[in-house]
Amino acid sequence: MLNRTHNPHSARVAQVPAAPRRRPGARGVSPAAPIAARVGSGVHALVRGDDNARLFDYEQRVRSAFDAIVPALKRISALQHEEDFETRAQRVARERLGFELPGWILADAWVEQLDLRRLYAWCVFETYLRFSDDFFSADPLGSAEEAEFQAFLQDCGFHILDISPCADGRLAHVIRYVLRLPYRMVRRKSYAGALFDIEDSLAKWGETELLRFREGTPNTADAPTRYLKAVVYHYSSSAPDTEGCAAHGSDAVRAAEAGCERLLAFQQAVENSYCCGASIDLLLIGLDTDTDAIRLHLPDGAGGIEPGTWVDAAQLYDETRGLPAVEAAERIDARLREAAPEAPAGMLRLLARLLENNLSQIEYVQRHHGGRYPDIGHAERFIGAGKGFEEVQLRNLTYFAYLDTVEEAAPDLDVGVKIFSRLNVGHGLPIPVVVRFDYHGQVPGARERAVAHCRRVAGALAARYPELAGRGLLHSLQLVRDIDAGGVGGRVEVLDCSVREPAQEAH
Amino acid sequence: MLNRTHNPHSARVAQVPAAPRRRPGARGVSPAAPIAARVGSGVHALVRGDDNARLFDYEQRVRSAFDAIVPALKRISALQHEEDFETRAQRVARERLGFELPGWILADAWVEQLDLRRLYAWCVFETYLRFSDDFFSADPLGSAEEAEFQAFLQDCGFHILDISPCADGRLAHVIRYVLRLPYRMVRRKSYAGALFDIEDSLAKWGETELLRFREGTPNTADAPTRYLKAVVYHYSSSAPDTEGCAAHGSDAVRAAEAGCERLLAFQQAVENSYCCGASIDLLLIGLDTDTDAIRLHLPDGAGGIEPGTWVDAAQLYDETRGLPAVEAAERIDARLREAAPEAPAGMLRLLARLLENNLSQIEYVQRHHGGRYPDIGHAERFIGAGKGFEEVQLRNLTYFAYLDTVEEAAPDLDVGVKIFSRLNVGHGLPIPVVVRFDYHGQVPGARERAVAHCRRVAGALAARYPELAGRGLLHSLQLVRDIDAGGVGGRVEVLDCSVREPAQEAH
The missing domain is CATH 3.30.1330.140 (Carboxysome Shell Carbonic Anhydrase, C-terminal domain)
Known part of the structure; x- marks a missing residue:
């Protein structure tokens, strides 16, 4: 071509x-035999096996072409x-x-x-x-859920989800795989250390508002929804001192704090640059690049974020494994409400969905990559x-x-x-x-x-x-x-x- | 400092x-004696002598500090x-x-x-x-006319005047001197050859609309006013082949055509990027950098511009010199209506004001710089x-x-x-x-x-x-x-x- x-x-x-x-073995991709042996043994009721099979087929196809x-x-x-x-x-x-x-x-x-x-x-x-x-x-990688997700997002109180992950290649699959979101419905803009450009985000905020005012897209400007800006930082649970985020010296605490600071600065920039109560909502997500399990840092009552506390998807996966789907979902909701009693209900619903989605990816990595990627670096x-x-x-x-x-x-x-x-x-x-x-x-x-x-x-x-x-x-x-x-x-x-x-x- | x-x-x-x-003589600034001798002998009824005196004092003060x-x-x-x-x-x-x-x-x-x-x-x-x-x-260089000009502009049917002159230093005074506009009320963004950045202008268009929608600044979005984008290209009447615009090979026709093309491209970009009848109005201005006289290219009935025809301020200055102010203004209006019978009345009023303003600058150059700048290069x-x-x-x-x-x-x-x-x-x-x-x-x-x-x-x-x-x-x-x-x-x-x-x- x-x-x-x-x-x-x-x-x-x-x-x-x-x-x-297929030519396995190069660059640490898991060999074929153990993968095949484990496919089909889904153990978590909330995990979507069909989605996992389709995503794995695609990943293998592309990766083996390069390998x-x-x-x-x-x-x-x-x-x-x-x-x-x-x-x-x-x-x-x-x-x-x-x-x-x-x-x-x-x-x-x-x-x-x-x-x-x-x-x-x-x-x-x-x-x-x-x-x-x-x-x-x-x-x-198209998703049948695009329209449904946009409606769900608005129902949760947001008209856009704008995510800035770290530019590290180990996060490039964060939208479609880790969070299982329809990639066309989410803005992704990656930056080293997830330290997104505030002026660029301000411009995007303005564009989004203008489309709501002029064209009613995705909803009209008088709808009481907000712009949700998320940061995804990362760390390595296997080799925390060497395989974390290079931009933050492999220090997960620093990475979370820096993400939190940048989010608050963007919020302040919107509030100071525009009048009439303009603001945004914030979300801080941590990703273990060895297992693809996420951490959600929960909003406090004042709209801020606590970089030091979170709900861990890996832990919830273990806790809800073996439960029927309805009970597992209820357990996740309960954990979120306990952790963030003052958070708005819509935000908690969105977070619950992200956690549930991530359970599929946790199992994906368990089944297809031995629970921990061989290429953690x-x-x-x-x-x-x-x-x-x-x-x-x-x-x-x-x-x-x-x-x-x-x-x-x-x-x-x-x-x-x-x-x-x-x-x-x-x-x-x-x-x-x-x-x-x-x-x-x-x-x-x-x-x-x-x-x-x-x-x-x-x-x-x-x-x-x-x-x-x-x-x-x-x-x-x-x-x-x-x-x-x-x-x-x-x-x-x-x-x-x-x-x-x-x-x-x-x- | x-x-x-x-x-x-x-x-x-x-x-x-x-x-x-004051240390005259350096770099071709006119010597002091002949200037002083001519100050005060205003000959055109529409020229604002007080403004000329103030602007000349400032120009001399700054220039002589460098000289x-x-x-x-x-x-x-x-x-x-x-x-x-x-x-x-x-x-x-x-x-x-x-x-x-x-x-x-x-x-x-x-x-x-x-x-x-x-x-x-x-x-x-x-x-x-x-x-x-x-x-x-x-x-x-503050102006008492800021609020009045903004109201006038809206009255003519425009909520913003966004001007891109050529970045050549001989056009740096175009807003406050040549066009006699309050510089805080006009957007100026200069580019080599006046070939402004369309993506940047599109972003400015969006920002402007958003402020109208959200804050009613400078007017609300439902007011039937438009975004007016102007280009100022330039040429040299004394040495047309060498002292014109370098970006267009000192070719005034090419400079005008290129400005016209860029304006139309911006208009099309707005129309294609936004729905609901979004568009802009266009204005093409030529400047003789030897005399500071402007040419206004007139809009045709369809909202386009004709790069080959214009109304010349120098000619109007000669034609209306010696007439009483009211008659001179009427003559200018008549010339504009003859030249562009299909142009909207508001646009013609704005153009008349730009022409009248420019008469002061023409006389400024006549009195203080011998009618033709000594430093034409x-x-x-x-x-x-x-x-x-x-x-x-x-x-x-x-x-x-x-x-x-x-x-x-x-x-x-x-x-x-x-x-x-x-x-x-x-x-x-x-x-x-x-x-x-x-x-x-x-x-x-x-x-x-x-x-x-x-x-x-x-x-x-x-x-x-x-x-x-x-x-x-x-x-x-x-x-x-x-x-x-x-x-x-x-x-x-x-x-x-x-x-x-x-x-x-x-x-």
Whole structure:
């Protein structure tokens, strides 16, 4: 699909959908046998087994496509001095990866040796594009609950749920997997340490109000609902001192307090910037990235949050395991009321739903990942830099660097490059960076500006890491996407890729 | 005032308000004698002589403070090997500039020679700070017409006038001088070539609507008024091929067409992004930067603009000169109605007011600048980079580079550096850059973010022009300002300056 680039010389052939054979074992994904053995033995009455099966199938499909790359390239590397190398290599690629490799990289292998760095970067980008296209064409994570959830949210007293998780790849699945929410109905904007941008959130608050006033979307401005802003910080129960949030020195208390402070600052910003009783409601969520169990910090009577106390979903899972569904739900409600007697009823209903939803994910991790992910540390496959990436709803796939410019995001990018220096460069493999800017196609000139933005950032990236780029250890794929276009039209558009035929580069 | 920096080692003494003796002649400002001779001989009945006198007094006061720097430093340079140099130099500075110089620069002169580059940059920054403080403390360009203008605007059918002039320094006075509007009642956001940012304008449109809905400011959302977006492009009648708009290759037709296209794109963006008949009205203005006469491009019946036809204020000035005020005003109205018979009456009333206002500026340039500015080309004193600069309402004082990051604004900055390479570096003088970010003090943490922003941009600036910075030919002053604070509290705050005592730099 790299041949969707505007570059006419692009050299892709196969259009077969990705259907590689599963190659377990790479990067710590649980081996297949024990998983299969445990599927179907649901033990908690509130857990949705059908949802778990569907989500696991999707996760496995995507993850194994990425995991297949290294073994396939190892096999191809071993063939490189055989006489019919190109034919045999393409056969291996088709069988194991589901697509063919660029002929020009294979064709030059006889002269010196196969350029496996380029080939690796190319395969990661191709696999990403197939995964992304599948997402926007087939809607594999779509939810039938969208309308119901929006109505439920309003019924609880909120017209929007705006969540800022940490940008760490181990939280990328927080909306669709950990909280089991319909991802189109929730705003997600990730930041390092979950320290979201207050000015950006203020602008979003204003946009939301304006739509309520002008268009009655999602409800009219006179409806007594509020804007709910949530932060998701994280920690590691297995290795609290090393695998927690890097932005907060792996200190869970600091991470919770910082999230709480930022939420209160946003609340104050809304109150000070707008008159007539403007305000927002707040929610602080902690996530154990080893088990995907959440902690909900409960609101006090005054609308504040107590960072030091919470209700723990893992504990509730144990406590309600074996109970009939109705009793389990009642127990959860009771625990919430005990913990936050002064919280509004609507807020408690929402929290109860989040806890119940999370029970499914706790069991998901128990069944499919042995109760604790084998990859408790970083194991991302690529860096995603720019704005967009709605399709990334999977854990530990992408290191996010949401950015407008390299200049402003340099600290975040440096962290990402450091992580990938260990994951990839240390093993001789390049860092694949997907540079992406989404735009509103209905705004004249927006595509051209997104294209210019994308090229500028890709250039600035190479300029910031000249040594890596010069040694072929940093590769980038440039994409834009029209978020106003639906379905297949809303797929990403490839602008350029640093893996190109040398002849083209000479131009 | 550089001692308002947070740096405790700062070395300023004098707090005397700027009241330097006038030093004419530098940089092409008209000499004093012919100006004085012509003041008072008003010839056009619609011209406001009192306003002209006040604006000229202010312009002269500010301009002569900047113009005094080079002659004073020349004199001080000539004294540098005298025995009582420091005392004599400070006396010259006090008398001619109204402030003392940093003792540590003077003190080292005997060892090698006086560092005039640093001294020049320091003097420009100090003069700028005095000018800026005066603006925010004494409100020298305040207008008694603010409330009346807002009511008039609404009466004409508009609730906001949002003007994007070209960022060229020769248009910096367009609001308060050329169009004679109360600057606090008009939004000004300058861009190279007047090619304003559509996404930024869309956000402003949304903010404006929200305030109307929520707070009834400036009027309620059900009032049948519109958002009026104006572009001011420019050209030079004396040297059309060289002194027009650099962004459009000094081509007035191209500049007008590009402004028109951008306006229509913004209109379409509003219409496509919002439902319920959302739209805006458009206005295209051309400015002859030699004479300050404007051209108004007239709206057609369908709400569009014709870039090829206009009403010319200079022509109307000649046509109505000598007529009684009422007749002159009627003539202007008649010309507008002839030129745009289908335009709404409210729009025509606004245009008539802009034309009448501009007659005063035409006469201002005739009386005080010989009818045609002696400095028809660039003669800016410093580069203003960042966000803010509300106090800069004077012509050819500041090259604007409105920016968030050097990465995005590099082309604009490169143009500015090229201009100053000719104006300053070619004569051995450094380029003074004021890096400035305004913030909303009522938003928690906003000051800290503005400070970090300012430091990051100052660093990126030095990194982009390492050779100039290394040779002491690029100096920067870092400022932030709380736009929510009124009066003296709303003055700029000095964070840092590249002109510092060497001892401090070692820390």
